[in-house]
Amino acid sequence: MNKLATTLLSVILCTGTLIAQENDPVVDAIIKEATENSQLESLAHEMMDVIGPRLVGSPQMKQAGKWAVQKFNSWGIDAQLENYGDWQGWQRGITHVDMLEPRVESLQGTQLAWSPSTSKKGLEAQVVILPTIENEDQFNNWLKTIKGKIVLTSMPQPTGRPDENWEEYATDASFEKMKKDRDSMRDSYRDNLRNMGHNSRSIDEALEKAGAVAIIGSNWSRGFGVNKIFSARTKEIPTIDLELEDYGLLYRLAASGHTPKLHINAQSKDLGKQPTFNTIATIKGTEKPEEYVILSAHYDSWDGGTGATDNGTGSITMMEAARILKKHYPNPKRTIIVGLWGSEEQGLNGSRAYVEDHPEIVAGVQAVFNQDNGTGRVVRLSGGGFLQSYDYLSSWLNAVPNDITDKIETSFPGSPARGGSDYASFQAAGAPAFSLSSLSWDYWNYTWHTNRDTYDKIVFDDVRNNAILTAILAYKASEDPDKTSREQAVLPIDSRTGERREWPTPRSPIRTIDE
Known part of the structure; x- marks a missing residue:
């Protein structure tokens, strides 16, 4: 069934792209804006080079949140920092290690x-x-x-x-x-x-x-x-x-x-408890404002590098998609929310807090699109265990240019995630959330949580494709006349336990360093 669904989707995408591009001026405008007026390079430079890594509890994380709010506001999008707890504050200083002997x-x-x-x-x-x-x-x-x-x-x-x-x-x-x-x-x-x-x-x-x-x-x-x-x-x-x-x-x-004898000078500051927050931007819906399309990426990073591909690229993808949508689709049918989550690296704390604190938004979710595994173009999309996900995802993907979708392998209905990234927080609460999973570019060895996760590792052509994909998916999900089904597939037997797998349940975040 999955193979048949994938084949059918490929046929639909290959035959439908030209029609979508010819008949939908919003899609045309999204592609043109993303291609001819991309802001990705400047966003990446300001985020990674100027602000730097975004370790939870650090001054840079707070600075990055304020910067994102100002950037959203400059595009005419309402945005704010939403506090959900605290974490150990810490500020990195210099590190010098010198061998003196032999x-x-x-x-x-x-x-x-x-x-x-x-x-x-x-x-x-x-x-x-x-x-x-x-x-x-x-x-x-x-x-x-x-x-x-x-x-x-x-x-x-x-x-x-x-x-x-x-x-x-x-x-x-x-x-x-x-x-x-x-x-x-x-x-x-x-x-x-x-x-x-x-x-x-x-x-x-x-x-x-x-x-x-x-x-x-x-x-x-x-x-x-x-x-x-x-x-x-x-x-x-x-x-x-x-x-x-x-x-x-x-x-x-x-x-x-x-x-051997060393001289070590490693400067840092313990800043005590510092507030943790999500950065939330909102484009209010006009017809169904209490239904939501969420563009999702975690904003925090480890700080050996500057958090460029984990997850700066996901964050600038969602920011760029929001900018384009506000410019060329300013009055969406459903409310579009950008969630740049905090403290993902410590256990999805930001997105879990948002899900826990906003049950009314979770209940109204039309779709969540999450990107969080590097700079590569999106090459995998799973239905996340939602039985009818093929019906609506294939319809939305039909509007995306074929040179983007022909690189994407799909699996339906798929299975829900049990961690790994922030879409799992929404799936656990029953909301249709999907991972836009990227091509490797040696992510796991060379940039994931490493000292080499820096601006120069970004492949902007791939990130541009991802921004186009995300913006079109958000637009089509917003316009869809039907609310997405949340019917869950029957999950397979766990080979380890011999028991049928159960749908994951929501987990509360760690909200304070005292927990």
């Missing part, structure tokens, strides 16, 4: 989010690595030796080359040997942590308690020069992520007895 070299490192600061002068200390031990008693005896020292906590990688590089150039035997060695190193590393009575999440607390002055890890993302940058788990001492090349250098020196 030779001098500046290293590439980033303090993790919410890391405690060094003093203004920084700190100098010897570097040590975790020992190989057999039991907790041995580990506890070793802990007595680390006061005043910097501890390396990550497994050293056997190679800094991505797997695809090995696959292209290495012999099959060499590639397989490298993977086998890496797997063995990983298993030994985990076993050693278990012997200590810890795991990769709990070890930092033990080291801090024992008197270490800093912790250094390396969360390599399996791409050249790319590391994941998440949050610190220390309360008093700084936690630094070093890029693979420099981490490996330190590890080898320490392991061979050459006792």
Whole structure:
């Protein structure tokens, strides 16, 4: 049935595009505006380059919210920041890591989010690595030796080359040997942590308690020069992520007895509790104002880079679509809402709060269109488990240019999400919400939560396609004479449990750091 639905949709899209473009002046105007007067580059520059990353609780997140409200207002769209709780406030400062011994070299490192600061002068200390031990008693005896020292906590990688590089150039035997060695190193590393009575999440607390002055890890993302940058788990001492090349250098020196010494200056400010908010923009409907089309993207980001593809690109897509709609479809039949959600990275908190706080809007949702997985053009669209989703989504897609839709694979009725991105918050409440899922562009290795998620990784031709797609879908969903069906498909059997899967239920957000 799914294959047949996909085939039929392809036929409809291929035969219907020219008619839609010839007969619908609003669609023509959307395409022309997006192509000839795109604001995407300037929006991205202001958001990513000028404001920077949008870590929840940071001054940049607040600045970004105010900027978006002003931008919406300049387009004639009502907008406001909607508070739903608080989070730990934190402001990033400089990070300098310099090796002083056995030779001098500046290293590439980033303090993790919410890391405690060094003093203004920084700190100098010897570097040590975790020992190989057999039991907790041995580990506890070793802990007595680390006061005043910097501890390396990550497994050293056997190679800094991505797997695809090995696959292209290495012999099959060499590639397989490298993977086998890496797997063995990983298993030994985990076993050693278990012997200590810890795991990769709990070890930092033990080291801090024992008197270490800093912790250094390396969360390599399996791409050249790319590391994941998440949050610190220390309360008093700084936690630094070093890029693979420099981490490996330190590890080898320490392991061979050459006792590297570092100077670390990692500045940051603990700002206490700070308000968390969603940025909400509204174009009021004229005929059915209590029914809603929601353009959805999370606004917050991690801050190793500038949050360009996670999820700056989704955010500027929704902003650009709203700008175009306001200009060329200023009086929509249904109310169009743009939701730029906060604290998605900590568990969909912004969208879950919105769903919880606005049951009347959720009840009136015609459709939610969410984009949140990189800069690529949309290539997948699922019916989200809504039984009749094929009927209305195929009708709306029929108006979209064929050179956009012929790249999109569809699956109907699909299944509801259980997390991952903000459309899941709406699906759990029974509202028809859909993920506009993008082509990879090596998203998972190179930009997702990494130090390389920056403006230069944006592929604006693909984002322009996505803005056109989103604006036309919103327009057609608004104009549809019928309210969308919320009938849910019977979900398949879970192969793990043998039980039929149930529709996800709404989850409350974390509204305060005290929870």
